[in-house]
Amino acid sequence: MRITDLNIDGFGKFNDLSINGLGEGLTVLHGENEAGKSTLLSFIRRMLFGFPDKRSKCNHYPPFKGGLHGGRLSVYGDDGDAYTIERYAKDGLNVYLPDGTIKGEAELGKLLGNADKDVFENVYAFGLDELQDFNRLNGESISGKLYSAGTGIGAASISSIQRFCDTKKGDLFKPSGKKPLINTLFTEINNIEQNIKDIEDGQYTYDLLHSDIGDTEKKISELKEKKSALLEKQEHIKALLSVWDDWVELQIHASKLEELPKLESFPENGLNRYESLKERIKDIDESIAELNSSIERNRTQQGNIVVDDLLLAQKDVIFELGKGVGKYGAEIVELQDLKVSLKGEMKRLGGMLQVIGPDWDEGKLNGFDISIPAIDDVRKRHGELNDLDGDIRVLRQELKSIEDSISKKDRTQDAVYGNILMQRSAILNMADRVVGYRSNAEQIISHRIKLDGKKKELAHLLGDIGSKWDGSLLENFDISSSVRDHVSAMKDGFNDAELNIHDLEAKLEWLKNDIVRIDGSIDEIDTKINAIDIHIPEAELHKMLASLKSLQSRYSSLKEKEIDLKSLERDENFASMMGQMPVATNQKMPIWPSGVFTGMGVAGLVAGYVYNELQGGIVACIGLFIVAVIYSVSVRNAGKSATLPANDVGGARSGTVKEQVVQEIRSIKEQMLADAVSCDFEDVPERSILEARYDELKEYALGIRSVSELRLQRDGFEKERLASSEQYVLLESKLNDMGEFYREIQAEWKEWLISCDLDADIASGDMPDKFALVREGKDKLAFIGEIQSQLLRCESSVEEFEVDARELLDRCELENSGRSIDQDVLKLRDDVNAEFAKTGKVEQIRQDLDELVARSELLTVDLKEKEAERDIVLGMWKEWLAKYDLSSEMTTESILDIFTSIRNCYEVQDKIKDMSDKIGSYADSITVYENKIRSVLDVCERMESGLGFDTELELLRDDVEKVLSEKNRLDALILELDGTVFSLKDAEGKHLGYLSEMSVLLKEGLSETEDEFVSNVKVWDELVRARSSYEIAESHVRKLSGNDDVHLMIVDELNGSKFDVLKAQEVEVVGLICEIDDELESLSDEKGSIRNQIRHLEGYNEGSALRLELESLKERLNERSREWATYSVAQHILSKAMERYERERQPDVITEAQSFFSNITGGKYERLYSPLGSSDIFVEDGAGKRKDIIELSRGTAEQLYLALRFGFIKELGKHSESLPIVFDDILVNFDPVRSRNAISSINELSLSNQVLYFTCHPGTVDMFRDVVPDVRVVELSKL
Incomplete structure (x- = not known):
């Protein structure tokens, strides 16, 4: 696989970046520090293996400059097809196949040869940190991948197979586990074995347990019967309590209905109808007044409007002209610009004519022939003259050469050849030294070129190190480990100080925000406290609340006593009505x-x-x-x-009870009056007022409690603020101390930089690069010294040869021929050999002289012919010049230049003509437009203001718009007046209707006046509420009682009961029920326990089933044990196979790495060695001396690690897909020679894998170009 294009939507500092056309072989990407090299390396890793979890502490490279977090890689697979890998942090992965199909991770795994992240980042794509860590090559993932590739098992991962076996074994069995299947089977087997044992030991208690369970069931039955009776009683008490408030309400509203005046009927919703009519009459009166005012105002506004009919008639013309005002203004501006441009072009044409010639004008210009035949004629003359001049020049040179040869022959025949023959031995020896002389001369040139190049590189490098640096400073600068350790320590000090300062600043900012938050909370609490009005002391408030509670409780007692009193009075009346006779007391x-x-x-x-x-x-x-x-x-x-009782006895007792009830009512009222006075009432208020007052005081009490809670919160916030302020002061002090310490180490750092003649603004983090530059400079300085010494040796040899050669030539009495001294020596050797070999040399020279003279005469004739032919062509050229009145001194070259200038003049003439035509067109258009505006001004009887026609038109348009606005306003006022008059008539009709409705409503409400109607409304509302409440209360009581007989019994029982007595009975019944429930629960638990014991003892019949289940579990245990053993054996075989592979195949990796390492070190280390059974690596030099890695220098160790990675890549490439290789400045610790060797190895690797090399060093780029001339270099700064 190789990468062809990188497209970044958003990643770190990059946004919408594309790097296209990455080649198959080696590509170097160069950029300064912070140019984004590490960002690009991380981008490639993330595209191939995904983004890390957000909780990870690594750099996530968020898109600082916008764009979606992610991008695309265009790649070619090993099958030669093009794929696109697209991955975003939020949307995940898409792999676009050549046919447009979209796939996911599985397809990407195929492209990568199922290489995982560890393999790629530690073998294929790494920087200096990964290079220096050898342990990264010993990881399980890398060795597993190597084994998978080497054994030909393809995509399967050995580490995945091992983890799969571990998982399967863990699912089956763990030594201390409970959930694995084998552990569970062991537990179940132990439990069943224990159950079988228990069944066999418990028969003797079986009969006793049956007797106990019978007694327990009998007790439970008795308690349930008792509980059922109590539940019925409880339900009855609850029913009475549930209607108690309704019963009290029933008595109250019955009394109220007797007290209120009697109204047979009243209009439904009478008050609302009355108020609605009242409001409508008021509104309609206001509407009538407003409508009359609007009519008057409208007529006044109509009288104030004046419309210009002449201007209004021209509105279409004016608006049409307004559409062209932009074109008119643009034409005026363009006309002025064209006039200025025309003037400039005319001036330019005159200047161009002056350049051609002082006597040139447009007439002469237009009369000049610049046709293609004319130009071809000039070119023909130009070619003829050039050809003739060339022939004449050649003839003259050849003639001069012949004359020189004749002169030389004359001198040669006069030479004394005896002197040359006498020096023959010395001449031959000197000629033998010519080869060495030429070699030294060439080396001098080569050394000087190298020396100049290296000096320039050194000067550039010294400039990069420091502005004051020269060779002596470079030579004397100490880059020992102690200095580097000192710089590293100062760098760590800077980093620690900066981190501490940043941490302290963040904490201070957090504390500052926290203090602001606390202050805001305190202010909010103060605002809430101030918003709560506290005008009653808390103690007095509690007293008033207690009095209100007392009033509420006594209200119910008072109502009950009043009902009792009425009942007694009703009984007396009934008794007197019935005329009851006395009877016995029993x-x-x-x-x-x-x-x-x-x-x-x-x-x-x-x-x-x-x-x-x-x-x-x-x-x-x-x-x-x-x-x-x-x-x-x-x-x-x-x-x-x-x-x-009898009449005499009953009367006395009834009177006594009645007086007692009256006395109790009087006492309750006196107590209620006292409580009412303490609550700021003059008399005992109604219950609704009492409840409202209680709710008000309760809310006030809640307010006081809220104030108390708020003050507690405020105290807490004050303490928190004090602690935060103290912490802030402490952290601020620490920050100041840390800042002072940072400034001190900064001063120390600058002092050290100045002492080293380095720039004072160099950061400590840049010093490793400076050290690398110094190391490179010292290498260059040493190389320059070596070249200079070689140059001196060569120059000394050349100088010695030239002195000896001049002495020899002087002895031979030869004059300076103008040739180089080595050519003179070789010529002298040839002459002496010729003189020695031939004796008739003088006669030969005479024959040569005769031939040369004859040749000279022929050439002289040819030269005269050519000169005559040239004079003819030159005469024809001058005639052509005279034809066009041109100077006879002008050459064909100047005429060809004039053709170009004339053509340019023609172009300017064409431009002048176009401008003139446009000026005429614009002038005509402007005149027509202005005449139209004049015509409109005349029709509207307006004078020109002199401000310009565009301004005149703008004024006309403004006036038209104003006139149109006034006209529209007048039309709107007329329409508005018509509507207002219609609305006034409608309102007057509604007013009469509302007055008629009011008269009818008063009659229906049995009222003569409105005040009397309002009073009847209040009476009727009280009657309706009292009847409704009475009916609701009675319906609630009847829901409990049902039919009439039961209802009378319930009413009787309510008359004879008291609320507190019923509540006490309810509590007593609930307590008894709870005691029974506890006892039943205890008995049920006891019964369940006995049944469990009986069921357990009855398990004798279950023994065979348990034994069968036990055998089944043991069989399952055997099966799972064999399965666990299978995975264990597979793991063991796999481990043994890997060990054997590492013993037998590991040398392949070492062999590949050995070749690279030997090449990089220039053959110093010829062999790598890894003992069997060990992961250690040893190197062996040409003398057979063996070294461990820790004995190597840092640079050599890194070269070994690099060679080992090359070996891994070569070995993996034999069995798996080739992957792109990415290096991030891994050569910074290599010397120049080994760097060049490493580049050669990298180039060799690029024959099988694509290689991308990131660097910030221009010297490294030059080195790549020297070693690999056709390398492609991408400058990141130009992207």
Whole structure:
């Protein structure tokens, strides 16, 4: 798989970023610090393996510059098809297949060869931190992936198989577990075995338990009967209590109905109808007055409106002209611009003509021929002259060369060859040294080029280190471990101080916000306290509440006593009415007269029906029925004292009871009056007023309690604020101290930087990069010194050769030929060899001279012919120039330039003509528009204001709009007046109707005046409420009693009962029922326990079933045990297989890594070794000396870790899909030589895998370009 495009919607600092066209092999991505290299590496990891959980403490790279958190990777799979991997933090993963299908994690796993996150981040995509941690290569996931790939089991993961076996074993059995299946089976087997044992040991108690359960059931039955009777009594008491308030209300409203005046009828909803009519009459009077006022105001407004009819008639013309005002203004502006532009173009044309020639004008310009034939003619002349000039130049050069050769031959034949032959041995030796001389000269050039390049790199690097740095500072700068440790310690101090300051500032901000919150809460509480009005002291309030409660409780007692008094008075009246004779004190009143009265009533009703006097029969029946009820009630009341006394005795006793009741009523009223006075009442109020006052004081008491609670809350907030303020002061002091400490270490840091001639603004976090630059600079300085020493050696050798060669040439009496000295030496060697080999050299020179002279004569003739031909062509050219009145000195090149200038002038002329045409068009359009505006002004009888026609039109449009507005306003007023007059007539008609309705309503309410009607309304409302309440109370009582007989009995019982007595009886009954329930519960538990023991003892019959179940469980246990053993054996076999694989196949990884490591270290370490059964790695140099990893330098150890990862990649690539490799500046601790070797290895790796290398060092980029010339470099700063 390889990545072709990265598209980031939002990730860290990047938004809407695309990097397209990533190649198959090696790509270097360069950017400065904070350019986003680590962000891109994390983006690739997240796209392939997902976003971390939000609770994770790692950098989540939120989209600081907007966009959705995530993006897309375009990749090519090993099958050659294109895929798109899209992943967002919220929406999850989508994998787009070549056919457009969308898949998920399973398809992505296939693309990745099922490599997991650990394998990718520690083997394929890593930075310096991962490179330095060798333990990351020993992880279970990586070894499992290597085993899976090497054994050919494909997508299966060994670690997943091991975890699957562990899970299955844990589901089956855990040594101390309870839930696993085998543990559960052991528990069940133990329980069943215990149950079988218990069954066999309990027979002797069986009979005794049967006897006990019979006694217990008998007790339970007796208690249930007793409880049933108590429940019936409880229900009856509850029923009486449930209607007690209704019974009291019934007595109260019966009394009230007797007291109120009698009204036979009243209009339904009379008060609302009266108030509605009253309100409607008032409203209609106000409406009539308002309508009259509106009519008058409308007529006044109509008289004030004036409409300009002339202007109104031209409104369409004015509005049409208004549509063109923009075009008119634009044409005026454009006209001025065109005039200015025309003037400029005319001036420009004149300047261009002056450039062509001082005598050029438009006439001459237009008469000049610039047609294609004319241009071709000039070009032809230009070519002919150039060809002739070239031929003449060649002939002259050849002629000069021949003349030089003739001169040289003359000198050569005069030379004394005897001197050369005498120096033949020295000449041959010097010629042999030419090869070394040339090699040294080439090395000098190469060394100087390298030296200049390295010096420039060093100067650039020194500039990066510090503005004052030079070679001496670089050489003397200490980069030992003690200095780096000192810088690291200061960096840690800075980081700790910054973290502490940030933490303290955050805490102070939180405390500040907390104090503001507390202050707000205190202010809110103060506002609530101030809003609660406290004008009654708390003690007095409690006293008043107690008095009100006393009043409420005595109200019920008073009503009961008053009912008792009325009952006594009714009994006396009934007794006197019946004329009862004295009887014995122990004789009870008979109940049969009540039945007689009832029968007489029924007989009267039947007689009325028979004799067609049904109404009289009904009246007689109701009267006799009432007498029967009164008598029955009297009999029941008399039953309280068990006997009906004689007249003389009964009168005395009745009077005594009545006086006692009256005295109790008087006492209650006096106590109630005292309580009422203490509650600020002048007299005992109505119960509704009493309840309202009680609710008011209760709310006031709640207010006082709220104030108390609020003050407690305020005290708590005050304490919390004091604690927060103290904490704030303490943290502020700590922050100041930490700030002072931070400034001190800053000063110390700057002092150290200045002492090292470094820039004072360098951050401690940048010093590792500075150290790396210094280390690189020292390497460059050493390299420059080595080159300079080599250059000096070469220059010394060259200088020695040149001195010896010049001495030899001087001895041979040879003059300087203008050639290089090595060529002179080789020429001298050839000459001496020729002189030594041939003796007839002089004759040969003469023959050569004759040939050269003949050749010179021929060339002279050709030269004259060419010059004559050139003069002819030049004459024709001058004739052409004269034809167009051009200077005869002008060349063909200048004429070709003039053609271009003339063409430009023509373009300017065309532009001038277009501008002139537009100026005429705009002027005509403006004149027409202005004439239309003048015409409108004349029709409207208006004078021009002189402010411009666009202003005139704007004034006309404003006036038209005003006139239209006034016209519309006048029309609206006319319509409004018509509507108002109609509304006035309607209102007057309604007024008469409302007065008629009011008269009818007063008559229906039996009233002459409105005041009398309102008074009757109040009386009628009280009557209705009293009747309604009486009927409601009576219906509630009848719901309890049912038929008439039971109702009379219930009424009798309510008359003879008291509320507090009933409540006490209810409490007593509830207590008895609870005691019975407790006893029943205890007996039921005892009975259940006995039954359980009996059931347990009856288990003798269950023994065989339990034994069968026991055998079944044991069989299941055997099956699950075999299953657990299967997983254990599988795990054991898998572990053994992995151990064998690591012993046999691990050398493949080591072999691959060994090749890379040897290449990176330049052959210093030739072998890697990993002992059997160990994960340790040893290196072995060329001398056979073996070292552990801890004995290696930091850079060499990192090179070993890198080579091992290369080995893993190679080995995994043999059996699985190739994945892209991403490096993040992993070469910073490598020296230049090993860096170049590592780059060579990375390039080798890029033949099988795509490689992306991130770096912030320009030197690293240059090194990549030197080692891999065709490498692609992406500059992140240009994205």
